[in-house]
Amino acid sequence: MHVSLALLLELGLVLIALSVLGTLARRATLSPIPLYLLAGLAFGAAGVPHVPTAGQFLQAGASIGIVLLLLALGLEFSTAEFATSMRHHLPSAGVDLLNAVPGAVAGWWLGLDGVGVLALAGATYISSSGIIARLLGDLRRLGNRETPSVLSVLVLEDFAMAAYLPVLAVLASGGTWWQATVGALVAVGAVLAAFTVSSRWGHHIGRLVEHPDNEQLMLRMLGLTMVVAALAEYVHASAAVGAFLVGLTLTGQLAERARAVIEPLRDLFAAVFFLVIGLSVAPAGMLPVLPAALALAVVTGLTKIFTGRYAASRDGVGPRGRLRAGAALIARGEFSIVIVGLAGARHPVLAPLVSAYVLLLAVAGPLITRFAGARPRWWFLGRFEKV
Amino acid sequence: MDVNEVLLPGVGLRYEFTTQAGDRIGVVARRTGEFEVVGYGGDDPDAGRPLFRLNEDEAEALAQVFGAPRIAERFADLTRELPGLSSAPVRVTPASPYAGSPLGHTRVRTRTGASIVAIVRGPDVIASPGPGEVLRAADVLIVVGTSEGIDGAKRIIRG
Numbered sequence: 362m363h364v365s366l367a368l369l370l371e372l373g374l375v376l377i378a379l380s381v382l383g384t385l386a387r388r389a390t391l392s393p394i395p396l397y398l399l400a401g402l403a404f405g406a407a408g409v410p411h412v413p414t415a416g417q418f419l420q421a422g423a424s425i426g427i428v429l430l431l432l433a434l435g436l437e438f439s440t441a442e443f444a445t446s447m448r449h450h451l452p453s454a455g456v457d458l459l460n461a462v463p464g465a466v467a468g469w470w471l472g473l474d475g476v477g478v479l480a481l482a483g484a485t486y487i488s489s490s491g492i493i494a495r496l497l498g499d500l501r502r503l504g505n506r507e508t509p510s511v512l513s514v515l516v517l518e519d520f521a522m523a524a525y526l527p528v529l530a531v532l533a534s535g536g537t538w539w540q541a542t543v544g545a546l547v548a549v550g551a552v553l554a555a556f557t558v559s560s561r562w563g564h565h566i567g568r569l570v571e572h573p574d575n576e577q578l579m580l581r582m583l584g585l586t587m588v589v590a591a592l593a594e595y596v597h598a599s600a601a602v603g604a605f606l607v608g609l610t611l612t613g614q615l616a617e618r619a620r621a622v623i624e625p626l627r628d629l630f631a632a633v634f635f636l637v638i639g640l641s642v643a644p645a646g647m648l649p650v651l652p653a654a655l656a657l658a659v660v661t662g663l664t665k666i667f668t669g670r671y672a673a674s675r676d677g678v679g680p681r682g683r684l685r686a687g688a689a690l691i692a693r694g695e696f697s698i699v700i701v702g703l704a705g706a707r708h709p710v711l712a713p714l715v716s717a718y719v720l721l722l723a724v725a726g727p728l729i730t731r732f733a734g735a736r737p738r739w740w741f742l743g744r745f746e747k748v
Numbered sequence: 749m750d751v752n753e754v755l756l757p758g759v760g761l762r763y764e765f766t767t768q769a770g771d772r773i774g775v776v777a778r779r780t781g782e783f784e785v786v787g788y789g790g791d792d793p794d795a796g797r798p799l800f801r802l803n804e805d806e807a808e809a810l811a812q813v814f815g816a817p818r819i820a821e822r823f824a825d826l827t828r829e830l831p832g833l834s835s836a837p838v839r840v841t842p843a844s845p846y847a848g849s850p851l852g853h854t855r856v857r858t859r860t861g862a863s864i865v866a867i868v869r870g871p872d873v874i875a876s877p878g879p880g881e882v883l884r885a886a887d888v889l890i891v892v893g894t895s896e897g898i899d900g901a902k903r904i905i906r907g
Contacts (some may be wrong), residue, residue: 400808416750437758439757441758442755442758444756445755445757446757489794490758494758497759498759500796501784501786501796502795502796503756503759503778503779503784504762504774504776504784504786504796504798505794505795505796506793506794506795506796507760507794508756508762509754509755509757512756512757512759513757514854515758516758518755527835543759553900617779678794679792679793679794681792681794681795682792682794682795685795
């Protein structure tokens with residue numbers, strides 16, 4: 362077997378750089394996502410894309426990353442949790458749609474076509490469930506009374522993504538309006554079918570991949586996911602959507618084990634995906650869109666605070682808790698970037714704009730959350746001294 | 749005691765209760781098997797004050813501390829009514845010859861006349877276990893019988 366020295370070395374250096382950034386981010390209880398994006402930007406500026414050996418692998422890794430991100434989202438999903446969230450927080454989900462409006466207006470104002478407007482609206486709508494769930498755990502706020510409202514809003518957003526992503530993917534792949542309509546209907550039908558299958562015959566599907574040995578489980582999971590993702594891509598419904606469907610159909614204990622098994626792989630390839638999105642943005646192209654990204658970040662930060670306050674007030678939470686709920690929802694992250702991954706190719710302004718937007722809010726969201734509605738200052742200082 | 753259960757989508761469950769002493773306690777049970785215990789009260793009624801965190805093993809150990817003696821006590825109350833009959837918890841140690849083998853293989857009932865009426869395993873109680881139930885190290889068996897029978901059962905299980 363021929364070992365490519367250049368590939369191993371380049372890849373190793375990239376991964377070491379990512380790990381250093383990730384450690385820095387975790388130390389500050391921040392998400393590593395913005396740092397990965399920044400690393401991509403920096404590598405791009407420094408001419409790292411001229412390392413062709415690792416470049417090819419990174420591109421392939423990025424497509425696996427988007428597939429695994431969506432698979433994990435699907436696995437995370439539980440019909441029971443969805444039903445409960447729906448019962449308590451349907452009006453909150455309605456208020457949450459407010460967050461799509463600034464994105465849509467900005468898209469229209471920047472002269473994007475319908476698909477671009479839809480993509481930008483989605484990017485400002487979807488909070489990062491990954492960043493937020495982790496943040497609430499790190500800040501030890503899972504026991505707080507406003508936390509169920511925050512998590513319910515996130516579950517409903519993820520469900521909205523189940524319908525939104527296939528439609529966007531089909532529309533973004535081009536074609537006439539009727540092709541897009543048919544494709545979108547097929548995609549939404551597939552999502553609904555996946556739900557039915559998972560609630561009725563989930564255990565049968567589970568048997569396909571179920572195996573007491575974790576290694577076997579991982580191989581079967583990945584194999585099935587990638588085949589379905591490829592089929593979905595073939596019918597122009599996007600590989601990401603196919604992976605999401607696989608995740609949805611697996612439920613219960615199996616889903617829990619599968620999550621644990623694919624988690625390290627997802628973390629690796631998702632990091633590569635964020636890096637590649639960063640690489641695809643020319644730093645020079647980011648400067649002109651920076652004011653727009655900043656304005657969007659401020660407006661949609663405020664609309665998220667409003668959403669969170671409303672959701673928490675439905676659960677009878679007091680004013681400080683309501684503010685904490687609102688601040689927690691600000692962070693945008695992986696799915697805004699996934700949207701760019703789906704629709705960015707045809708809209709050159711989309712990738713730099715959304716990257717800058719996510720950079721701002723993935724950093725500002727956790728920081729604001731940490732300080733919003735915290736206990737009085739003396740207590741806060743005391744806590745840090747102890748830790 | 750009322751225990752209030754709240755779903756935390758994507759994270760797990762939160763249990764909430766007020767002790768007789770008036771402390772309001774929340775327990776977050778995460779899907780990953782970790783537990784987080786918080787106390788409420790103070791200036792912000794909605795914020796939980798983090799008390800401690802337990803991983804899966806620690807939570808299991810604590811559950812046994814809380815659970816096993818209480819369940820054994822309840823059996824003791826039950827058997828007090830019948831003269832000559834008593835009950836005792838018998839722990840299956842890792843060194844026990846029956847750790848990992850089915851309950852039926854111990855033949856405790858045939859040999860001693862005492863019955864194993866329940867197995868306390870971590871937070872779970874297996875009531876009237878069948879002979880096929882496989883014993884595990886750290887299980888606590890609730891044995892009901894005469895005091896000689898219980899001593900015999902202890903000798904058999906401990907090996």
